Amino acid sequence: MDIEKLKEDYISGLLQGDRHRCRLLVKKALQEKMTLQELYEQVFAPAMVEIGRLWEMNEISIAQEHLATAITQSVISSFYEYLFSHKNKEYKGKMILTCVGDELHELGPRMLADLIEMEGWDVKYLGANIPVDAVFEMVVQEKPDLIGISATIEGNKEDIKKLVKRIKEYDPGIPVMVGGLAFIISPDLYEYTGGDFLGKNFVEALEFARKLAGKGM
Amino acid sequence: MEMDSKTKSRGFIIRCTRQGVIKDIIRNELKQEFPFDPEENIHYYLDHQSLIEYKRFFTEVTESGAGLGWQLNLKGNAETRALTFAGVLEDEDLLVVAAENVDQILDYYEELIKKNSPYANKIRDIIQRSFTRNLIRNTGLPKNAEIETYHSINTLNNELTNVQRELTKKNIQLERIDEQKNEYLGMAVHDLRNPIGTIMGYSEILKAEIEDNLNDEQKEMLGLIYSSSEYMLKIIDDFLDVSKIQLGNLKLDRILVNIEELVKQNISINLIVAQQKEINLNYTLKGEAPIVMIDPGKMNQVLNNLIGNAVKFSPSQSSIAVRISSDHEKVMIEVVDQGLGISMEDKDKIFNPYQQAETKSTKGEKGEGLGLAIVKKIIKGHGGDIKVESEIGKGSRFFVWLPKDLT
Numbered sequence: 001m002d003i004e005k006l007k008e009d010y011i012s013g014l015l016q017g018d019r020h021r022c023r024l025l026v027k028k029a030l031q032e033k034m035t036l037q038e039l040y041e042q043v044f045a046p047a048m049v050e051i052g053r054l055w056e057m058n059e060i061s062i063a064q065e066h067l068a069t070a071i072t073q074s075v076i077s078s079f080y081e082y083l084f085s086h087k088n089k090e091y092k093g094k095m096i097l098t099c100v101g102d103e104l105h106e107l108g109p110r111m112l113a114d115l116i117e118m119e120g121w122d123v124k125y126l127g128a129n130i131p132v133d134a135v136f137e138m139v140v141q142e143k144p145d146l147i148g149i150s151a152t153i154e155g156n157k158e159d160i161k162k163l164v165k166r167i168k169e170y171d172p173g174i175p176v177m178v179g180g181l182a183f184i185i186s187p188d189l190y191e192y193t194g195g196d197f198l199g200k201n202f203v204e205a206l207e208f209a210r211k212l213a214g215k216g217m
Numbered sequence: 218m219e220m221d222s223k224t225k226s227r228g229f230i231i232r233c234t235r236q237g238v239i240k241d242i243i244r245n246e247l248k249q250e251f252p253f254d255p256e257e258n259i260h261y262y263l264d265h266q267s268l269i270e271y272k273r274f275f276t277e278v279t280e281s282g283a284g285l286g287w288q289l290n291l292k293g294n295a296e297t298r299a300l301t302f303a304g305v306l307e308d309e310d311l312l313v314v315a316a317e318n319v320d321q322i323l324d325y326y327e328e329l330i331k332k333n334s335p336y337a338n339k340i341r342d343i344i345q346r347s348f349t350r351n352l353i354r355n356t357g358l359p360k361n362a363e364i365e366t367y368h369s370i371n372t373l374n375n376e377l378t379n380v381q382r383e384l385t386k387k388n389i390q391l392e393r394i395d396e397q398k399n400e401y402l403g404m405a406v407h408d409l410r411n412p413i414g415t416i417m418g419y420s421e422i423l424k425a426e427i428e429d430n431l432n433d434e435q436k437e438m439l440g441l442i443y444s445s446s447e448y449m450l451k452i453i454d455d456f457l458d459v460s461k462i463q464l465g466n467l468k469l470d471r472i473l474v475n476i477e478e479l480v481k482q483n484i485s486i487n488l489i490v491a492q493q494k495e496i497n498l499n500y501t502l503k504g505e506a507p508i509v510m511i512d513p514g515k516m517n518q519v520l521n522n523l524i525g526n527a528v529k530f531s532p533s534q535s536s537i538a539v540r541i542s543s544d545h546e547k548v549m550i551e552v553v554d555q556g557l558g559i560s561m562e563d564k565d566k567i568f569n570p571y572q573q574a575e576t577k578s579t580k581g582e583k584g585e586g587l588g589l590a591i592v593k594k595i596i597k598g599h600g601g602d603i604k605v606e607s608e609i610g611k612g613s614r615f616f617v618w619l620p621k622d623l624t
Binding site: 053056057062063066069070073074076077080081084085106110113124125126127128129153154182185186187 | 371
């Protein structure tokens with residue numbers, strides 16, 4: 001299976017706003033035994049980076065960019081049935097994953113939620129634009145074994161810091177993993193916001209979750 | 218866009234105070250022409266006209282956070298050069314990016330993002346804010362209206378996807394729980410079957426052996442023990458069927474069967490009860506008697522259930538019609554009664570296990586609500602389907618079709 005070709009075809013489907021074609025391409029790839037992780041890491045993520053770049057370069061309109069995001073989201077949601085019935089049966093723990101910042105860039109953490117879910121975790125994905133209070137309330141209610149916070153813009157650093165602080169005051173034992181573009185672009189951010197682990201990519205985040213699960217939580 | 222590597226990143230990025238004093242030179246690919254001194258003021262390099270323009274550029278940046286595409290003439294060592302300026306606020310300072318054209322400013326962005334430089338984020342800010350502003354200018358919409366609308370739609374879409382994710386997850390959990398429940402039910406019911414079989418067996422023996430020595434009341438009690446245990450056994454067998462069938466264990470032993478004979482058998486079984494209620498139970502066959510590849514035992518269960526139900530729920534002195542017809546593709550069996558009918562709401566429910574329509578039987582007969590669920594499973598297992606049409610107070614028409622195709 002030629003992943004590079006699939007990625008290009010997928011991007012061209014996105015640019016043409018052809019969601020059926022995008023769905024078919026991906027369905028075929030899954031039938032040809034491509035894993036969800038390969039698909040997320042090597043097709044969706046780079047495709048959306050490319051779409052973002054084209055928008056920033058003013059080569060596509062804001063409408064096309066939004067449509068591309070919505071199509072990818074719809075393609076991802078079409079695997080949910082597959083995801084939840086094929087996830088690892090061994091229960092690894094409960095995770096809350098939230099995204100601080102603008103909702104245009106929330107596909108990354110959304111994909112991470114599915115990848116961690118696949119390993120046997122019960123991941124509650126909260127998405128973007130959720131106020132700190134609401135996230136904290138969910139933490140109290142769900143008592144997760146792991147919390148993930150993703151941020152795309154540095155501008156949200158105060159919110160992240162506040163959230164981490166409240167979680168730690170509530171229960172210092174709950175590990176907090178942070179990640180997202182903002183942490184990569186601004187290396188000082190991790191130290192500023194606090195947290196127990198910085199996941200720079202899907203692989204690192206997955207490894208952290210695996211390590212925690214291995215501790216017999 | 219031209220992507221000539223030689224023209225990449227030809228300009229400079231500097232940080233200066235709001236007064237224009239250069240604090241930091243981040244990048245300078247034009248240093249031969251503009252060897253900036255960190256103590257100098259950017260104003261020093263601008264000609265008179267450009268100084269006025271710079272002030273307007275500065276105003277745009279301070280008012281809206283970023284500016285892009287300003288043409289300024291910069292005085293260098295050798296000559297004056299027209300450069301494109303972009304700027305963004307950075308805390309108290311101003312970050313200024315200048316290059317020959319906008320594309321080259323974008324090249325800076327691409328280069329910096331590859332290096333994970335924090336300045337990439339700043340340039341991204343400039344580009345996004347400026348393009349967004351241009352878009353608003355071009356569409357003539359009230360400030361930010363279009364962008365906000367897109368964001369709102371996107372937010373709603375995200376929320377819907379989250380709900381969809383949670384629902385799919387819950388649904389799959391429920392399916393698992395349902396499977397487990399059926400498994401437990403199957404085991405529990407199986408364990409109940411033996412003792413009830415014992416009760417039924419011994420009460421039958423007692424009835425045969427000592428009935429003559431009993432008074433009427435005792436006879437009735439013994440009769441009730443027998444008939445109740447018989448009834449319970451039937452329920453248990455139905456439960457076992459449901460739990461087996463729901464676990465996917467429906468096993469069909471198909472042979473060639475004359476449907477007409479099967480229907481006639483079932484009519485004669487139900488005829489006694491029908492006659493007691495003075496119900497006219499009639500049967501018609503349109504065309505030739507169809508012969509199909511089915512499991513006769515299972516299909517017997519289907520017919521007995523449909524005809525038995527019709528008799529059970531029909532008022533006395535009404536009629537029930539059983540009709541068989543066929544075309545080259547399928548066999549159709551209809552059971553039409555003049556009973557109480559089924560409401561629209563119940564029509565969807567009656568084929569689900571453990572659900573029975575509100576309708577009371579005419580003589581208060583008990584029903585465990587499994588019959589039609591089993592019927593549907595068996596028919597589906599044969600590749601056919603069952604539907605019901607009904608009107609409250611007028612009666613119901615159950616319609617079964619089975620494929621003729623033997624393959």
